[in-house]
Amino acid sequence: MNQQQLKKAIRFADVKCATSGGKLTEKRQQVLEILLKAKKPLSAYELTDQFNKVMDAPILAMSVYRILDFLESVDLVHRLKSENKFMACSHANDGCQHQLSMFLICSSCNKVIEMNDVNDKVKALFEQVEFTGFTPSKSQLEITGLCCQCKPKPPKTN
C-alpha cells in the first residue's frame, strides 16, 4: 500500500468511526496503519511489538487488544479466528457488506485474501438460514489452503 492509498484508507476510517459514533484516536490510527501496511495478518503481540518499535510512546498489549476490539466493531479490522490474528479490512474504500466475510488463508506463506464479493451461493445460504427464523449475526468463513503462488506447479509436458 503506497502513501496515497494509506492516506485514503485513513480518511475512510476516520469517517467510518465518526458514523459509528466513535473516534479514530491517534493510537487507533497508528494501530490501523500498521495493519494496513502489513502484508500478512498480525497477532496482537506482533502488533504491539511493531508499534513499540516505530512509536516513541510505548503501548501495552492490553491497550492494543482494546483498540483492536474497537476497530473490529466498526469493520475496519478483521480477526481471523483460526489464527487469532488481525488484518485490516480490504474494503477500505467502499461500503462493503460484512454480513459474511470470507477469508482465504494460505497455509504455506500465511498470506490472507479477503474475498471482495461473497458469491451468490453464500448469500443464498444465508437467506436460507434466515428463512428458518434464525437471525445470523455477522459471521465469517475461513478457508485454508494454498494460494496461487504456493500451489505446486503442474509438471511440464513438452
Ligand SMILES: [Zn+2]
Ligand atoms: Zn472486510
Ligand SMILES: [Zn+2]
Ligand atoms: Zn501462499
